[in-house]
Structure formats: C-alpha cells, structure tokens
Amino acid sequence: MKLTFLGTCGNIEPRSESHARHSSLLVGYRGREVMIDCGEDWLDTLSEVKPRAIVITHAHPDHAFGLKNGAPCPVWATAESWQSLDGFPLEEKRLVHPRRPTEIRGITFEAFPVQHSIRAPAVGYRISAGAVSVFYAPDLVYIQERAAALARCRLYIGDGATVRQSMVRKEGDQLFGHTPVMTQLTWCAKEKVPKMIVTHCGSEIVNGEEYGVRDEIRALARERGVEVEIARDGMGMVLR
Numbered sequence: 040m041k042l043t044f045l046g047t048c049g050n051i052e053p054r055s056e057s058h059a060r061h062s063s064l065l066v067g068y069r070g071r072e073v074m075i076d077c078g079e080d081w082l083d084t085l086s087e088v089k090p091r092a093i094v095i096t097h098a099h100p101d102h103a104f105g106l107k108n109g110a111p112c113p114v115w116a117t118a119e120s121w122q123s124l125d126g127f128p129l130e131e132k133r134l135v136h137p138r139r140p141t142e143i144r145g146i147t148f149e150a151f152p153v154q155h156s157i158r159a160p161a162v163g164y165r166i167s168a169g170a171v172s173v174f175y176a177p178d179l180v181y182i183q184e185r186a187a188a189l190a191r192c193r194l195y196i197g198d199g200a201t202v203r204q205s206m207v208r209k210e211g212d213q214l215f216g217h218t219p220v221m222t223q224l225t226w227c228a229k230e231k232v233p234k235m236i237v238t239h240c241g242s243e244i245v246n247g248e249e250y251g252v253r254d255e256i257r258a259l260a261r262e263r264g265v266e267v268e269i270a271r272d273g274m275g276m277v278l279r
C-alpha cells in the first residue's frame with residue numbers, strides 16, 4: 040500500500056511550507072489510487088491531482104468543498120454527507136454504508152462512524168490492501184467501535200487539531216470537536232497499533248513545529264510505547 044499525504048492542514052488560517060493545504064490522502068495499491076477528502080483548498084487544483092475515485096469522511100468545507108464545481112470521477116460518501124452536499128454538481132455519486140467493506144479500485148474501505156460534528160456526521164476509514172490495514176480519521180472526538188476499527192492496523196492516521204488541550208465541546212448530550220493527539224496515542228497503545236501519523240494539523244503544530252512541538256509529541260508517544268510522525272504535504276510512504 041502506498042500513501043501520499045497530499046495535504047495535512049486542518050480548518051485553520053495559518054499555513055507553512057509543510058502544511059499548505061487541507062488534509063487529503065492518496066492511497067495506492069498496484070498502481071491504482073483513491074483520494075480521501077477534497078477540501079476547499081483543492082477546488083482549483085483538482086485537475087492536477089486527476090483522481091480516479093474520491094472518498095469523503097464528512098461534509099465540512101475543509102474535507103468536501105473542493106467538490107463545489109464537480110469532480111472528474113465517482114465520489115463516495117455516506118447518506119448524511121450526501122444530504123449536505125446536495126447542491127454540488129456531481130454526476131457519479133456512490134453511497135458509503137458504515138461497517139460494510141467496499142472495494143474501490145482494488146482497495147477495501149470500511150467506514151466507521153466517529154463522533155465529531157452534529158451537523159456533519161463523520162466517518163473514519165479502515166483501509167485494507169494486500170496484507171496491510173491502516174485507519175484514517177482526520178477529524179474526531181472518538182471512534183464508536185474503536186477496537187474493531189483499529190484491530191491489527193499497521194498505522195493510525197489521526198487528528199492533529201490539538202496536541203494536549205481538548206477541543207471537545209458539548210451541545211445537549213452530544214460531543215463535537217477534536218480530541219488531542221495525546222489521547223489518540225493512548226488509543227494506539229491500547230489497541231496495539233504501533234504507529235500514529237498526525238495529519239489535519241492545527242495552528243499549534245503548524246506554528247510550533249520549528250519550536251519544540253515535534254519533540255513534545257514524540258515524548259508523548261514514547262511514554263506510551265508508540266511511534267509517531269507528523270505528516271507534511273507531499274510526504275509519501277510504502278507499507279508492505
């Protein structure tokens with residue numbers, strides 16, 4: 040499985056050379072690729088990426104508004120996301136059913152509901168190809184069925200909106216927002232996922248990467264016996 044981090048930014052103003060565009064991941068296997076998420080930053084440059092398939096986690100602007108003018112390929116999303124993206128001129132809409140694995144271009148995607156937004160319900164994807172599984176959840180408070188989602192995953196690719204400070208809020212009895220990297224590293228330790236890659240970076244990481252944030256995150260990971268890496272735009276890796 041080949042991973043290319045096209046973009047690694049959350050829904051924030053600050054940008055840097057390493058974090059210039061909204062988070063998006065290109066997953067490849069045997070020469071075929073699928074793009075996950077297509078935020079507003081990709082609106083004018085989607086033609087450069089030339090995706091053959093796009094899968095969406097949720098309907099927030101930094102994950103789906105790059106599709107405002109349409110897409111050159113089929114797009115997969117949950118029924119809830121399609122409701123929000125109703126006005127977008129997309130010709131090939133495909134439905135994602137949570138917990139039902141679907142093969143897209145030779146790669147298996149299984150959507151797991153994650154708590155994140157009340158108005159734009161989100162999923163994370165367990166992605167499997169060959170012998171490798173990874174989990175991708177750029178925005179979340181928690182994964183409803185975490186043990187099943189992360190079982191035997193080689194990598195957890197998670198939400199970098201905040202490092203230690205909780206950005207979880209409450210409306211009625213519903214939680215929304217972002218859980219810190221620190222907590223997600225604890226999930227990795229509990230579910231025996233050896234490594235986390237931090238994407239969807241917030242201002243704390245984008246502004247602080249040169250000033251010790253990287254060391255802080257590494258220390259949190261080391262305490263939990265997990266490896267960690269902060270993704271950069273354009274970063275690639277191959278998992279065998």
Ligand SMILES: [Zn+2]
Nearest residue numbers: 049050101178
């Ligand atoms: Zn986001």
Ligand SMILES: [Zn+2]
Nearest residue numbers: 097099156178
């Ligand atoms: Zn979001």
